Every structure is written in structure tokens, then in C-alpha cells.
Amino acid sequence: MRPISVYVHVPFCTYKCGYCDFNAYAGLESLIPAYRDALVAEIGGYAEVLAGREIATVGFGGGTPSEMPPEGIAAVLDALRAAAPIAGGAEITLEANPGTLTGEHLAGLRSAGVTRLSLGAQSFDAGELRFLDRIHSPEATASALRLARGAGFESVNLDLMYGLPGQTLAAWEASLRAAIALEPDHLSCYCLTVEEGTPLARRVRAGTVATPDGDLAADTYDRAGELLADAGFAQYELSNWARPGHESRHNRVYWTWGEYLGIGAGAHGFVGGERSENIAHPRAYIEAAMRGMRGSAVLAAYTPDAAMMIDDYVSSCLRVTEGFALDAFAREFGGRLEAMAPRWLADCEAAGWLERADGRLRLTLRGRQLHSEVVVRLMGALGAV
Amino acid sequence: MDQSRIRNFCIIAHIDHGKSTLADRLLESTGTVSKREMAEQLLDSMDLEREKGITIKAAAARIAYHAPDGVEYEFNLIDTPGHVDFTYEVSRSLAACEGALLVVDASQGIEAQTLANVYLAMNQDLKLIPVLNKIDLPHAEPERVAAELERVIGFDRDEVIHASAKDGTGVPEILAAIAERIPPPKGKADEPLKALIFDSKYDAFKGVMAHVRVFEGRLGGRRSLTLMQVGSQFEPLEYGVFTPAMKALPSLECGEVGYVATGLKDVADCRVGDTITYLDEPAADPLPGYRQAKPMVFAGIYPTDSDQYQELREALAKLSLNDASLVYEPESSAALGFGFRCGFLGLLHLEIVGERLEREYNLSLLTTAPSVEYHVTVTNGEVVLVDNPADLPDPSRIEKIEEPWAKIDVITPSRYIGQVMELVTTRRGQFLRMEYLEPESELSPGEARVMLEYDVPMAEILVDFYDQLKGSTSGYASLDYHLTGYREAALVKVDVLVNSVPVDALSLITHTANAQREGRVLVSKLRELIPRQMFDVPIQAAVGGRIISRETIRAMRKNVLAKCYGGDITRKRKLLEKQAEGKKKMKRVGNVEIPQEAFMAVLKLREE
Numbered sequence: 001m002r003p004i005s006v007y008v009h010v011p012f013c014t015y016k017c018g019y020c021d022f023n024a025y026a027g028l029e030s031l032i033p034a035y036r037d038a039l040v041a042e043i044g045g046y047a048e049v050l051a052g053r054e055i056a057t058v059g060f061g062g063g064t065p066s067e068m069p070p071e072g073i074a075a076v077l078d079a080l081r082a083a084a085p086i087a088g089g090a091e092i093t094l095e096a097n098p099g100t101l102t103g104e105h106l107a108g109l110r111s112a113g114v115t116r117l118s119l120g121a122q123s124f125d126a127g128e129l130r131f132l133d134r135i136h137s138p139e140a141t142a143s144a145l146r147l148a149r150g151a152g153f154e155s156v157n158l159d160l161m162y163g164l165p166g167q168t169l170a171a172w173e174a175s176l177r178a179a180i181a182l183e184p185d186h187l188s189c190y191c192l193t194v195e196e197g198t199p200l201a202r203r204v205r206a207g208t209v210a211t212p213d214g215d216l217a218a219d220t221y222d223r224a225g226e227l228l229a230d231a232g233f234a235q236y237e238l239s240n241w242a243r244p245g246h247e248s249r250h251n252r253v254y255w256t257w258g259e260y261l262g263i264g265a266g267a268h269g270f271v272g273g274e275r276s277e278n279i280a281h282p283r284a285y286i287e288a289a290m291r292g293m294r295g296s297a298v299l300a301a302y303t304p305d306a307a308m309m310i311d312d313y314v315s316s317c318l319r320v321t322e323g324f325a326l327d328a329f330a331r332e333f334g335g336r337l338e339a340m341a342p343r344w345l346a347d348c349e350a351a352g353w354l355e356r357a358d359g360r361l362r363l364t365l366r367g368r369q370l371h372s373e374v375v376v377r378l379m380g381a382l383g384a385v
Numbered sequence: 386m387d388q389s390r391i392r393n394f395c396i397i398a399h400i401d402h403g404k405s406t407l408a409d410r411l412l413e414s415t416g417t418v419s420k421r422e423m424a425e426q427l428l429d430s431m432d433l434e435r436e437k438g439i440t441i442k443a444a445a446a447r448i449a450y451h452a453p454d455g456v457e458y459e460f461n462l463i464d465t466p467g468h469v470d471f472t473y474e475v476s477r478s479l480a481a482c483e484g485a486l487l488v489v490d491a492s493q494g495i496e497a498q499t500l501a502n503v504y505l506a507m508n509q510d511l512k513l514i515p516v517l518n519k520i521d522l523p524h525a526e527p528e529r530v531a532a533e534l535e536r537v538i539g540f541d542r543d544e545v546i547h548a549s550a551k552d553g554t555g556v557p558e559i560l561a562a563i564a565e566r567i568p569p570p571k572g573k574a575d576e577p578l579k580a581l582i583f584d585s586k587y588d589a590f591k592g593v594m595a596h597v598r599v600f601e602g603r604l605g606g607r608r609s610l611t612l613m614q615v616g617s618q619f620e621p622l623e624y625g626v627f628t629p630a631m632k633a634l635p636s637l638e639c640g641e642v643g644y645v646a647t648g649l650k651d652v653a654d655c656r657v658g659d660t661i662t663y664l665d666e667p668a669a670d671p672l673p674g675y676r677q678a679k680p681m682v683f684a685g686i687y688p689t690d691s692d693q694y695q696e697l698r699e700a701l702a703k704l705s706l707n708d709a710s711l712v713y714e715p716e717s718s719a720a721l722g723f724g725f726r727c728g729f730l731g732l733l734h735l736e737i738v739g740e741r742l743e744r745e746y747n748l749s750l751l752t753t754a755p756s757v758e759y760h761v762t763v764t765n766g767e768v769v770l771v772d773n774p775a776d777l778p779d780p781s782r783i784e785k786i787e788e789p790w791a792k793i794d795v796i797t798p799s800r801y802i803g804q805v806m807e808l809v810t811t812r813r814g815q816f817l818r819m820e821y822l823e824p825e826s827e828l829s830p831g832e833a834r835v836m837l838e839y840d841v842p843m844a845e846i847l848v849d850f851y852d853q854l855k856g857s858t859s860g861y862a863s864l865d866y867h868l869t870g871y872r873e874a875a876l877v878k879v880d881v882l883v884n885s886v887p888v889d890a891l892s893l894i895t896h897t898a899n900a901q902r903e904g905r906v907l908v909s910k911l912r913e914l915i916p917r918q919m920f921d922v923p924i925q926a927a928v929g930g931r932i933i934s935r936e937t938i939r940a941m942r943k944n945v946l947a948k949c950y951g952g953d954i955t956r957k958r959k960l961l962e963k964q965a966e967g968k969k970k971m972k973r974v975g976n977v978e979i980p981q982e983a984f985m986a987v988l989k990l991r992e993e
Contacts, residue, residue, distance in 0.1 A: 007951050061951045190947040218942040239947050254952045268953045275955060312954050315961070347976075351919035351940075366942075372961055373944040379965040 003056035003087065004049075004271070005253040008039060008076055009264030011063040011282050014100065017133040018203070021195035023266035023280050024063040031282050035265075036072040038289035038297075042263050043079040045294045049261065049271060050084035056258075057250035058092045060114075066096035070108025076263075077113050091116055091155075091249040098144035099136030106151035116248065117148050118157040118188070124178035125171055128164055138178065145182050155246050157186035162224065163217035164192050165210040172220045173227065180231045185246035189224050190239050191217050218369055225365075238319050238368055255319045257332070265297075273309075276301035306333070307382045310340070315375040323362025337361070344381035348374055386459040389569045391640045392450075393598065395463045395478055397503060398488035399496040399863070403518040407488055407550035407559075408446075408462060414556050415460075417448045417628070445584075445596060445642055446629035450560055458564050461642035463583065463598075465502075470731030472867060473678050474584070476505050477658045480674055481583040481598035481642065484512035484567030486559065487538075491517040491525035491547075494533050494834055495822070496863035497796040503538060512567045515540050516559060521549040529823070533834065537822045570600075570640030577668040578602035580637075580645075580661040582612075587706040591622050591646035593655040594631075598642050600672060602663075605636025609664040610645070613671035617654040618664055622646040652709040678710040680728025681789070681868060682735055682847060683772035685716055685753040685890070686742070687724030689970065689981065693748055694723050700746035701725060704738065711738055718775070720890040720974045721751060721984070726773060729755075732847060753890055754987035757843045760787040760871055775889035777878045780929045787871040789843040795854065796822065797862040800831025804857040809837075812845035813896060843868065844894070848988050879904045879933070881911070882925040886975045893987050903990045905934040910986040915979055917941035922977055 009023065012035075016026045058080065060073065073094065080086060093116035094109060106117075123129050124138040136144075141158070148156050158179050162172050179187060192212060194201050203209040225235060233241035237255060240248065253260055262269030266280035279285045279299045289297040304312060310333055317324035330336045338345060345361075348354040353367035353374055363371060398404035412418040448460035465478040479485065485506050489495050495503075506513060515534050517527045531545045546562060548555025572579075584596035597604070604624060611618045623646040625633040637643040649655050657678070660671035688697050698715075705711045711734075716726040729735040732755065739752050758772040762784040771777050777786075793814075795805055799821070806816070817838040825833040846866065854862050877900050881891035891911070895903050904926030911924050917938055926934040944964075946957055971978040 009951060059951070191943075191945070193947060214943050215939075221943070238945060254954075260952055262952065268951060268955065270952060270954070277953075277955065308958070312958065315957070316954065347919065353919075369943045369945050370941065371945040372964065373941065376944075376961050376964045376968060379961065380968055 001053045002259060003054045004084075005057045005059070005250060005258060005260040006055055006080060007250075007260055007262050007264075007267055007269070008058065008060045008065075009062065009262070009267040009278075010035075010060060010065040010068050011265045012067040013062065013064045014067065014097070015133060015135050018199040019132060019192060019195070021198050022063065025282060028282055029067065031286065032068055032072065034286050035282055036068065036075055038286040039076050039263055040079040041292040042289040042297050043076070043083060045289075045292050045296055046261060046263075047083050048294060050080075053084050055080060055084050055086040055090065057090055057253060058086065059250040060092075060094040062095055064097045064100075064120075065094050066100060066105070066109075070105060070112050073109060073114065074112035086113075093118060093155075093157075093248060093250050095120060096144070097136065098141040099134070101144045101147060103147050103150060106147050106153070110151045110153065115153070116155040116157070116250075117153045118159060118186075118248075119144055119148070119184075121158040121179060122161045123164075124175040128167065128171070128175070131164065132161065142182055145184065155185045157188060157248070158182070158184045159188045159190065161190050161192050162220045163212045165204075165212050167212075167216075167220075169216070169220060169223060173223060176224060176227055180227070180233075186240070186242040186248065187228060187233060188240050189221070191221065221369055236321050238363075238371055252320070255316050256324075257313060257316060274301055274303050307379075309333070310337075310382060311375065311379055314378055315371075318361070318363055318371060318374065321362065321368075323360045325360050326356070327359060329361075341378055341381040344378055348377065386457075386638070386641070388572075388574070388638070388640045390456070390458045391461070391569055392458055392484065392563050392567045393461045393463065393482045393570060393640070393642055394484040394486060394563055394567055395465050395482045396486045396488055397465065397499060397506060397513075398486075398518075399490070399493070399499045402488055402490040402493065402496075402499075403550045404488055407486070407516070407518065407548070407556075408464070410550050410553060410556050411448060411460075411462065411560065412446060412629070414553065415448050415450050415560065417446060445627040447626045447642070450564060452561065452564050456564075459641070460560075460563060461598075463642060470729070470734045472501070472505070473676065473730075474657055475502055476509075476674065477581070477583045479506050479509055479511060480672075481581055482511060483570060484514065484563070486516050486563075487513050487534075488516045488518050489530060489534065491520045491527045491530050492522050494530050495537060495796070497794045497836070497865040498863060500537070500796070500836070501794065501865040501867070513538070513540075514559070514562050514566055515545045516555070517545055517547050518550055520547045521552055521554065529828075533823050536824075572599070572601045572639045574603055574639040576601035577666055578604060578662045579668045579672055580604055581672050582655060582657055582659050582661065584657060585652050585655050585709070587652055588646070592619075592648040592650055593652050595645045595647055595655050595661065596642075597637070597645055597661060599637050599639055601639065601668065603636055603638050604643075604645065604661070610647075610661050611664045611667065612655060613660040613662055613667070614675045615654055615656060615659055617649060619647045619649050622648050652706060656709050678730060680710065680712050680730060681757065681843065682729045682731055682755045683758060684727060684729070684735055684755045685718065685721065685724050685773065686713075686727050686739065687718070687721040687751045687753070689749040689751055691722045696746065697725065697742070697748055697750070700742050700748060701727070703746075704741060708738075710734070716773070718753075718890050720888045720972060720979070721753070722972075724751075728772070732851075751981055751984060753984060754893065755847050756894070757789050757847065759876070759894065762786075771894075774878055774892040774894045777892075777894060780877070785873050786876045788874045788876060790840055790869050790872050791843045791846065791866040792817070792869045793839050793841050793846065793864060793866040795837045795839070795862050795864055796834055797837070797858050798831060799825065799833050799835045801858040801861060802835060802837065805837055805854065805862065808850075808853055808857055809839050809841060812841055812850060814839040814841040814845070840869065841866075842872075842874065877928050879907070880927045881907060882923070882927060883911070883915070883979065884922045884975055884977050885925075886977075888974055888979070890984055891987065893990075900928050901933055904928070906990050907986060908934045908936050910989060911983055912936045912938055914983040914986055915977070918977055920976075 013024045013026045092114050094114045095118045098119045121141040228241045235241045236247050259271050265282045265285035267278045269276045276298045277300050278297045353370050355364050396404045446462045450458040450460050463478050465475045520527050534540050546555050546558050579601040580597040580599045582595045586594045588594050623633050625631050626643040658675040662668045701713050710730050712728040713725045717723050761769045761771050763782045820836045822834040875897040879893050880887050908924050908926045920940045922938040924936050925932050971980050
């Protein structure tokens with residue numbers, strides 16, 4: 001049996017940031033104990049799915065997983081271990097808000113088995129952090145990272161955001177340099193997306209916040225690549241850079257067609273070719289998950305058709321810099337991509353977005369900023385729309 | 386009915402001045418249609434209109450009028466199309482009458498199109514009965530408007546009937562005036578048959594239904610009939626009158642109005658203005674005034690989705706069954722694929738046809754910028770008719786180009802004269818004359834209504850002239866236009882090259898003096914409207930191979946979703962599918978994807 005990964009969603013936040021459209025809620029902290037029990041119950045319901053398999057990686061995302069006390073995290077991991085063995089040296093990664101961490105908390109996470117910490121630094125500019133509604137300061141990030149090291153975390157990531165309205169190239173460089181100076185093992189650089197329905201989108205529409213400049217964001221991304229390469233970080237995914245040996249194995253699962261169970265409110269899973277999505281609201285999720293049956297918290301599940309599957313595969317696998325082996329694609333789908341979409345391939349290669357090397361297809365350096373364009377064109381070529 | 390008791394009339398009125406309401410009141414108060422039937426009929430016809438896409442509401446109605454002195458009359462009310470595009474049809478409806486009600490809103494005064502129709506009616510010696518409608522409205526100014534009618538048209542003050550079609554005021558007076566003032570039809574029943582076609586509708590069972598007015602002789606029996614202008618022949622299937630629903634009768638007598646079911650399959654064989662006579666005993670001459678309605682405005686109509694080409698072809702065929710003035714022929718464009726070049730009587734006609742095709746036939750269409758028809762004399766002396774800028778011959782082969790000109794009448798309060806002058810001047814218009822419709826001395830400054838006359842190239846008033854006229858006069862101005870003839874002009878074609886490939890559907894014909902500016906504006910509009918592509922795309926405007934403007938759409942740099950959160954591929958795919966849908970709607974020209982709005986950019990050249 002193939003190993004499986006597990007994503008655990010923790011939807012609580014002290015404050016919901018204006019740009020965020022994830023499944024996250026502020027002010028529901030009182031639900032945390034019941035939510036922990038629901039996670040444990042939901043895992044219990046997947047005993048059959050997990051039986052006989054090995055858990056390769058675990059990722060806690062949110063919301064803010066660090067809003068849940070370490071005992072809660074420990075209880076979830078114990079429930080997983082009770083269902084299936086977690087591989088020796090497996091990556092167990094957890095997202096944390098640098099504004100709320102203490103040494104004690106971090107030690108608790110460490111002893112629960114968490115191996116990797118991802119800190120939502122976002123920026124080292126106090127003004128930018130305020131604009132983003134973040135509750136922490138640049139100093140808090142530095143101190144959280146020191147505490148994490150002290151607690152024994154050997155792999156720590158910092159999340160940064162670029163493409164903010166009014167952000168200059170120089171401001172971005174300053175933030176990035178400050179991040180590098182803290183010597184994290186991994187850096188994720190995400191371009192701010194103005195998501196429909198968020199307070200930020202309303203401010204942009206009202207004209208009180210400028211629409212982010214796409215070309216400047218593209219320059220910013222290019223600059224990030226140069227600075228990070230100089231600092232010894234290798235890019236391995238569209239938004240992710242790591243020192244050797246510190247790539248996130250959990251995140252790689254999503255990008256390499258691996259299987260994962262989605263646990264928690266609004267969590268997504270991909271097991272046996274089926275994609276599933278859990279009930280999003282914590283209260284409704286808790287009620288459903290407590291029934292403890294397999295899939296009792298699932299809101300919707302479907303098995304994508306061939307064209308969707310192919311598109312998802314290419315879309316996911318092109319996110320990693322090494323792309324994917326065209327032979328592996330042919331084995332997975334019983335036909336060669338080169339034959340399915342010859343014009344698409346030729347156009348994207350001619351534009352300098354895609355390249356083939358050693359039997360693999362991957363995005364070029366330029367193509368990395370046009371991933372959606374490449375995938376959208378493939379959808380058209382495959383008649384998926 | 387004794388011919389001396391027949392009264393044939395129509396109603397001349399501006400849109401919204403109350404024509405339909407007054408017509409309904411006339412039918413109701415004479416008992417032609419009961420109040421209950423009126424409501425039902427309205428509902429029925431609306432349903433049918435929706436189903437069949439044709440206007441069924443009475444085109445004509447026979448009204449039995451019992452005068453207070455006990456005499457009985459037969460009134461025939463003939464409806465007239467209400468828009469400037471259909472001037473010819475209006476003129477034929479007027480020709481079928483001896484008189485007309487001129488209905489003017491007592492708060493608005495007379496409008497330019499109404500005045501144009503009044504002149505048409507006067508030219509045909511129609512007896513006019515002026516009616517001031519809506520006198521019940523608080524802001525009605527019946528005295529002022531009556532004075533205007535007196536001054537502009539020459540009515541006596543005591544001829545004017547004050548009415549409110551809404552509450553029925555003045556309706557008895559109007560009925561009495563029709564009987565007293567409008568003369569009976571002249572013709573002789575023993576002359577060879579002459580019946581004028583003033584409208585026609587297609588019926589799936591009875592073929593073309595010709596709406597007719599019998600001028601000479603009588604129409605009845607099974608004798609074969611012929612149309613004197615077109616030359617087509619037919620066996621009549623049925624005669625009848627409008628009550629306003631169609632009611633079969635054995636014959637139509639001299640002077641009467643009714644219909645003939647012709648069994649003809651094509652409205653083009655039974656055109657408005659033609660004269661019906663007996664095949665075996667024809668009249669010597671047809672009735673005067675016939676002409677074939679000629680399209681003045683041309684545009685390409687293309688299906689957005691090329692799979693809908695056949696459906697569009699069928700829809701046009703069906704629509705033209707009822708619309709002899711709609712002409713179309715297949716056309717192909719390198720940019721837009723297969724579609725049809727269509728000719729229309731005017732812009733409103735174009736709009737109506739486009740809207741009906743989309744709504745009634747569920748099509749998604751792209752209509753190219755409208756064009757007039759140019760007369761192009763080429764070097765060998767031949768004259769080529771060009772109604773699509775893409776078809777203009779190479780400049781080296783052109784001897785001269787002539788373009789159609791129109792005379793326009795604008796009626797506006799005098800305070801807007803400056804704005805109108807400025808607007809018309811920028812459209813290459815030439816001022817002809819100005820006339821005050823009411824004395825300025827008796828009104829507050831700027832309030833007196835004035836009529837301005839200009840000559841303007843048709844092409845200049847095609848696109849947004851009416852909107853701008855309304856805009857610059859706070860909505861007060863009214864407009865009438867008619868084609869006057871062709872004049873030579875210094876015109877050039879501006880070609881647009883997208884990525885060095887000429888895009889036929891984007892070219893335009895314009896005056897040499899405007900080519901530079903319009904080329905520049907067009908190019909910059911296109912740069913805004915065409916999204917960034919895989920590579921840099923130059924957009925150029927050229928006149929005869931010489932580039933007059935150029936801009937570059939830079940290659941796209943960034944289109945990426947930063948994060949695929951917690952393995953949520955579904956959400957990501959939805960975002961991408963939306964993008965892919967948008968892409969699908971674009972037209973691919975060479976390697977460049979052009980959105981539909983870009984093809985409309987030609988219409989927006991005056992915005993800057």
C-alpha cells in the first residue's frame with residue numbers, strides 16, 4: 001500500500017486578517033476543546049482507510065493551528081498513531097502565529113511530535129504588518145524563531161507576502177533580507193491575491209486601497225529568486241525555497257499526486273482518486289464529525305473525469321521546479337500528453353514558458369509566474385471547459 | 386357602406402405622446418372593442434408577441450361611429466410605424482388616408498419627427514386634426530403648445546381639440562371632427578381595381594397578408610390578382626377587415642380598408658407601396674409613390690460561437706419573412722469567421738433586428754460597427770458600392786469616393802443652440818437654416834423652441850450622434866433625418882494591424898482630416914481592451930500602408946495562484962475554469978486572442 005499523508009485543519013484565529021479568505025474564524029475559541037474531540041472522532045472514522053498503511057507526513061494548517069494547545073495537537077497525533085504508524089522521521093509540520101508563541105508552548109508541540117514549524121511572518125515592515133491586520137511585530141517573529149530553535153525545532157519556515165499595494169521593490173528587499181538574516185531553513189514567498197468577498201477586496205473596489213501592480217509583483221518575485229539563491233536557498237516550488245534537506249515533504253505530497261486525508265472543518269482530501277471536502281463551519285463540523293463514521297464530516301466528494309484529472313495532474317506537478325516525467329504521465333493516464341495537446345505544448349514552449357529536459361516537462365524561470373496561464377490553456381486544449 | 390360615410394385616417398404622434406392610448410379610447414368609446422376585450426386582447430397579443438416574435442396589435446381597425454345626429458359612419462384607423470427609420474412605410478400609411486389626427490403632448494410641444502410626418506401628410510393633401518393630448522397633466526401648457534401649432538403648421542386656434550386620452554376628455558369631439566372634417570374617399574367603384582398595399586405580414590397558413598386600401602374599383606371574388614410594380618400574381622385566399630382582429634368578408638368596396646390573404650410565400654413579392662389590380666382587367670397605371678425601401682446602414686452580424694451559424698441563418702430567414710426591408714447575405718471575415726452582412730433602414734432598425742435575433746432566437750451575436758454605403762469610382766470608371774470598410778479597393782485604384790449625406794432637423798429650446806451647433810460642426814455638418822417655432826419675446830430667455838437644419842454626412846450621425854445630441858441638450862432635442870444624396874469626399878480607410886496582421890473587422894472609413902486622430906484613439910482603445918498575450922503584440926493603425934499610430938501590448942508576465950491551500954485543488958480549478966471560459970469567448974486572430982469588446986472599439990472613437 002502507498003503511504004498516505006494527513007492534513008489537519010484548525011480554523012481558529014485571534015483575529016481574521018482583511019486579505020484572508022481561508023476557512024478561518026475569530027471569536028470561536030470556546031469551541032476548541034470540542035473541536036479537538038471532533039478531530040479525534042473523525043480520525044477514528046477513517047480507521048479502515050488507514051489500516052495497513054503508513055502515515056508519511058502530517059500537516060497542521062489553518063486558521064492558526066497554534067491557537068490549539070499542544071495537548072490538543074498531541075491528542076490528534078495520538079489518534080493518528082492509533083490508526084496507523086507514522087513513519088520514522090516523518091515530517092509533522094504546523095503553522096504558527098509568531099505573535100502568540102511561548103517557549104512552553106513550543107516545547108509542548110515538540111514533545112507532541114511536531115518536527116517542523118512554519119511561522120506566518122508575512123513581512124518585517126511594521127507598516128505592512130498593520131496593513132495586513134497582523135497581530136504581531138517584526139520583533140515577535142525574530143523572537144518566535146529563536147524560541148523555536150531553543151525548543152529543538154530543526155526545520156523552521158517563514159512565510160512572507162509580496163505584491164502588497166504600495167509596496168516598493170526596496171521595501172520588499174528589506175523584508176526579505178531581514179528574514180534571511182534570521183537564518184530560517186525554508187522560505188515561502190506568496191503574492192498577495194485580492195480575494196473576492198474579503199474586506200481587502202472591498203477596500204480595493206472602494207478605491208481606498210490601490211490595486212496591486214502585477215508587473216511590479218513580477219519584478220519582486222524575480223528579485224526574491226536572486227536574493228534567495230545568493231543566500232543558499234534553492235527554489236523547489238513556485239512559492240517555496242529551502243536550504244538543502246529542508247524542503248517540506250508534506251507540501252510536496254500535494255504537488256506530486258500523493259494521497260492525503262483531509263481532517264477538520266473545510267479540509268480537503270484526495271484518496272483513491274476521489275476528492276472530498278469537509279463541512280466548513282466549525283460548529284456544524286463538530287456535530288457531524290462526532291458521529292465518528294467514515295466520511296461523516298464530508299460535505300461533498302467526487303471523482304474527477306479524465307480531462308479534469310489530467311488538468312489537475314499537470315497543474316499540481318508543474319508547481320514543483322523539476323516538473324514531471326512525461327513517461328509517468330503516460331503510465332498514469334494511458335496516453336502521452338504530447339499527443340493529447342500538441343499545439344498547447346508547442347505554443348507554451350515557443351513562448352518560453354515550458355521546457356522539456358531529460359524526459360520531463362517543467363516550467364521555465366519565466367513560466368513560473370505564468371503557471372495559471374499554462375494550465376488554463378491546457379483546459380482549453382483538452383476541451384475541459 | 387355608402388362611400389360618402391367612409392373616413393380613412395391615421396394618427397401622427399411622437400413616441401409617448403399618447404397615440405396608443407388615444408387609439409384604444411376611440412375603439413372603446415365607439416363600442417368597437419369592450420373594456421374587457423381590450424384588456425384581454427392586450428394580454429393575448431403580448432403572449433403571442435412573445436411566442437411568435439411579431440407585433441400583432443391592430444395595424445388597422447374598422448370603427449362603426451354613430452354620430453349624435455343619427456348618421457352612421459365607417460371609420461378606418463390605420464396605424465403608422467413610429468420611427469424615423471420607417472419614413473417610407475409611414476408615407477404609404479398616410480397615402481392610404483384622407484386625414485390624420487395630429488396628437489401632440491400638451492406639456493412637450495411638437496417634436497422633429499412629428500413635424501417631418503406632418504409635412505409628409507400635408508404633401509399628400511391630408512386633412513389634419515390637431516389634438517392636444519394629456520391636458521390633465523399639471524404641467525400641461527395647452528395655450529403655449531396651441532400657439533406653437535398655429536405658428537408652425539398654420540392651424541386656427543379653434544381647430545385644436547383639447548383632450549386627455551387617459552380620462553376620455555375630448556374623445557367625443559375627436560370622433561365628431563373625424564366625421565365632419567375629413568373628406569370621404571374619392572375613387573369610383575366602376576373603375577378597374579387599384580388597391581394600395583400599406584403593410585404586409587406573413588402568416589404561416591395564408592401566406593403574406595397584404596393590408597390594403599381600395600382606391601378604385603372593388604376587391605372581391607376569386608379572380609386572379611397581380612402586383613403592378615413587382616409583377617407577382619396570386620389567387621386571393623380570403624378578404625377581410627380588422628375589427629381589429631381579422632374578420633373575413635366576401636369583398637372590400639371602393640374606399641375601404643382591409644386585408645387580402647395572398648398565399649404568397651415571400652414578403653418581397655408583396656411590398657409596401659405596390660398596387661394590386663385584376664390580372665384579367667388591370668388598371669392602366671399603378672398608384673404613385675412606390676419605391677423599394679433601400680437599406681441605408683450596413684453591419685456584419687456574426688455568431689459569437691461559430692456553431693450557431695446555421696441557427697443564425699434560419700433566424701434571419703424567419704425574421705425577413707415579415708420584414709421586406711431587412712436584406713442580408715453571407716459574409717466571411719478573417720477575424721470573425723462566417724456571418725452575414727445585413728442592410729437596415731436605419732440604426733433603430735439595426736438595433737431591433739439584433740435584439741430580436743438574440744432574444745427570440747436565443748443567439749449570442751457580435752455586430753460589427755455600422756457603415757453607410759459608399760460609391761467608389763475606380764480607375765476604369767466603374768462604380769463599386771462599398772458597405773464594408775474591409776472591401777474598399779486599394780487607394781491606388783480609387784478615382785473618387787462619394788458618401789451619403791442627410792438633411793437633419795433638430796428641434797430644441799434656444800438655450801442649447803450653441804451646443805447643437807458645436808456638435809454638428811464636429812461631425813462635418815453644414816448649417817442650413819434656423820427657425821423659431823414660437824416667439825422668443827413671449828417666453829423666458831432660452832425657452833423658445835427653435836428648429837435647426839443641417840446637412841451632415843450620414844456616416845457622422847450613425848453611431849452616437851443621437852445620444853450626444855440628447856446629452857448636450859439635457860434630453861430636450863428631437864431629431865429627424867433623411868437621406869438627400871451623395872457627395873464626393875476625401876475619405877480614407879484606416880486599417881488596424883494586430884501583431885502585424887490586418888484585422889478586417891477593425892478597419893474603418895473616415896475623413897482624411899480625422900484619420901490621424903481616430904487611428905490613434907482606436908489603437909489606444911485596443912491596447913486597453915486586448916489582454917496581454919504570450920508575447921509582445923504591436924497594435925498599429927495604417928492608412929494605405931503608412932503606419933499612423935502604434936502601441937505595444939506587453940507580453941503577460943504574471944498569472945499564477947500563489948498558494949494551493951491545504952490541497953484544495955477544487956477551488957483552484959474553479960478559478961482557472963473561469964479564466965478558461967473567458968478565453969473561450971475570445972476570437973483568435975492569428976496568435977492573438979481578441980475579446981468581443983475590442984470589435985466595438987470603433988464605436989467609441991469620439992469619447993476622447
